[in-house]
Amino acid sequence: MKQLIGATACWLACVAVLPAAQAQERIYRCGNEYTNSAAIAKQRNCQVVEGGHVTVVHTRPASAPPAGTGEGKASTPAPTAARAVQVDPSQQKARDSDARAILQSELVKAQEKLKALKAEYNDGYPTKSALELRNSQVYNERLESLKASIARQESDIAGIQRELARHSGG
Structure with missing residues (x-):
């Protein structure tokens, strides 16, 4: 009897977690952006991505220092309009x-x-x-x-x- 109750509890736990797992798997395409948030997808009128895998490539922001350079202040700053090189x-x-x-x-x-x-x-x-x-x-x-x-x-x-x-x- 305890085994039956244990199996039923396990089954109920799996059933309870299943919709959450499925919700996380759903990916939406919004133009060139992808999201797994149903609220954002509905707001932006996004399409569900079916039958494919989405690979996420994390990029660093343009203001972030390049990886492996230590502190960002040690690198040379990009030339600004005031410091642009003048040509003869x-x-x-x-x-x-x-x-x-x-x-x-x-x-x-x-x-x-x-x-x-x-x-x-x-x-x-x-x-x-x-x-x-x-x-x-x-x-x-x-x-x-x-x-x-x-x-x-x-x-x-x-x-x-x-x-x-x-x-x-x-």
Whole structure:
């Protein structure tokens, strides 16, 4: 009889703890944040994470000293706006000039590559190889690849031109 009472008490204790254990297992996703608090999840309209494991990576706040450095005051402070390093104006002009020269050379390379791609594309009718004559799918894939390459190259050129305009304007 004592064994039956002991087993029943043990079973009741497990049943009483089970909902608490299940509540702790429930994880909610709120955008890029995760929480196990049902109240916060309800307030933020979070979604329950089902069938996956969540790994928590603890990070230290930006104001905390790096681990293993002892006291935070011993490390050198980050430069503030008042302590920013001043560059000699002539040196800055030389750097800007070098940057413009590099951008100009990149622009020329990109324009040459675009010209070669457009020549190969041939207004949508590239020359077919022997394999492409037998298999039109290969030809269509090359045509799409050329279109994508041309669009990417035009985008690169536009980006380089924007950067050049930014350097020329300053």
